[in-house]
Amino acid sequence: MRFVREERYLNVRAAAGEKTAGGETRQHSxxxxxxxxxxxxxxxxPLLALIGSWSLGGALLPWIAYAVWDWRILMLISSLPLLLTAAFYRYIPESSSWLMVHDRGQEAAGFLRxxxxxxxxALDEDAFGEVLVDMTAQEPDKQTQSLLLVRKHPWLLKNMVLAIILWMISCLCFYGHTQNTGNLGGSVLSSFSLGATTELIAMAVPFVINALGRKWPMALFFVSxxxxxxxxxxxxxxLxxxxxLAxxxxxxxxxxxxxxxxxxxxPELFPTVIRGQSLALYExxxxxxxxxxPSIVYLHEHNPGLPLLIIGAMSLLGGxxxxxxxxxxxxxLPQTxxxxxxxGRGGCGRTRCRSGGASGGGEERHERKQAEELAA
Structure with a gap:
């Protein structure tokens, strides 16, 4: 900051803030x-890998900062590794589900093989052919790829609105807790590192939600x-x-x-045809x-217990x-x-319906016909 004019420094910081906000989307994309x-x-x-890397990095970051004790060096250490991601771009396959619903089944087959x-x-060619025919069938919503058309599907609209509200609550509460860690007492470095270390325990979350489902564990996490x-x-x-502190x-x-x-x-609630748009809005x-x-955390200056009271109330609402x-x-995963x-309305997944025989397929077609009538 000694070598740049104040207004130029502020412009760079504003640009960095914009990239950080976008990074939240890219981090999860x-x-x-x-x-x-x-x-x-x-x-x-994939969630397990994300939680582990996030928590481990968060636990190490304050001690890296303590070791270098220079914000310029710390910025380089935390930024330069991001350039390595460009080297892996060519090895990342496109989503096979997205390719199939966009009539690019041969490309999807190549990735899967x-x-x-x-x-x-070996790829089961017969099973893949059945799925491809099913996913490329001419359905009323086959060619729709706009979030605006979700309004024709009230149950989906309700689920998406709820999911977005819950994501906003979880973001506010999680980052609020993280930013408030320094107000819990003790050294900022040790408190932040200890807080990030406790998040490593959250690596058990993927196994919990795999065994018990998504809904009730998430409600319990929010309420607790x-x-x-x-x-x-x-x-x-x-106290x-x-x-x-505990x-x-x-x-x-x-x-x-x-x-x-x-x-x-x-991602499990949003259909493939609009999953990218939905997640962009989500993030x-x-x-x-x-x-x-940060505005909620700043209330600590007026009342030390107020930030966690507000965050706690929001968490209870989320539950x-x-x-x-x-x-x-x-x-x-829903495709269309x-x-x-x-x-969530008694509809079943494609594979489960198909494996259930002719009667299962008939039930699914009946459910689809009812949904089409509702959407009309």
Whole structure:
């Protein structure tokens, strides 16, 4: 800052802030195609990798900052590794589901054959052909690729609105807890590192939601974190400092569970034909919530317990809203808008219907016909 004019420095900082907000979207955008390539029982593993890398990096960052103690060097250390991602771009396959619903089945088959070869398996050409015919069938919503058309599918619209609201709540609460860690007492470096280390425990979350589903674990994470926040605010003056710190960090760890589950929930609720647009909106509005969180944390200057009281209340609200979402664990990802509209209304996944024989297929066609009539 000594070598640049003040207005130029402010311009660069504003640009960095814009890139950081966009980075929230880019940070999670890679999760979507990976999830689409995973089976229903394996969709937790990309989330596990994301939680582990995030938590480990967060635990190490304050001690790297302490070691270098120069913001310029710290900026280089945290920024230069990002350039390595360009070297891996050519190895990232396009989503096979997206290719198939856009009539590019041969490209999807090529990617799947390559993946099968690496895994020492062979692509079941007959099964792939059935799926391809099913996904490229002429349906009323086959060619629709606009979020605006979601209004014709009320159940899908309800689920998407709820998912976005819950994502905003989880972003506000998670980043609010993270930013408030320095207010819990002790050294900022040690408190931040300890808080990030507690998030490593959240690596158990993918296994929990794989065994118990998405909805009820996420509701429990929200309610438990909210309870910790409210108790911290109400009992702060009578609790010893160590117990206050433990209660605050417990709330942060639990909201990490809700945040991680919500990160998994969105891609599983959004249909393939609009998944990219939906996630862009999802992450953008989450960024708006993150933008608000420092203002809540700043209320510590007026009342030390107020930030966690507000964050705790929002978490409790999130827990209540979560109960209104359908369960997605073990279900096939919805491909079209009609698939998304059937999710949670007794509709079944494509593979499960197909394996159920002729009667299963008839039930699915009947459900689709009802959904088409509702959308008309």
């Amino acid at each position: 890679h999760l979507t195609p990976v999830i689409e390539y995973c089976g229903a029982s394996a969709r937790i593993y 390559r993946i099968a070869t690496v895994n020492g398996r 974190s909210g309870t910790c926040g409210v108790l911290y605010a109400l009992l702060r003056d009578v 010893p400092s160590g117990l206050r 209660l605050g960090l417990m709330g942060r760890m639990l909201i990490m569970g809700a945040y991680s589950t919500c990160l998994q929930y969105g 953008t509005l989450g960024g708006v919530a993150i933008f608000v969180s 209540a809203l979560t109960t209104l979402l359908p369960e997605t664990a073990g279900a096939n 808008l009609l698939d998304g509209d059937l999710l």
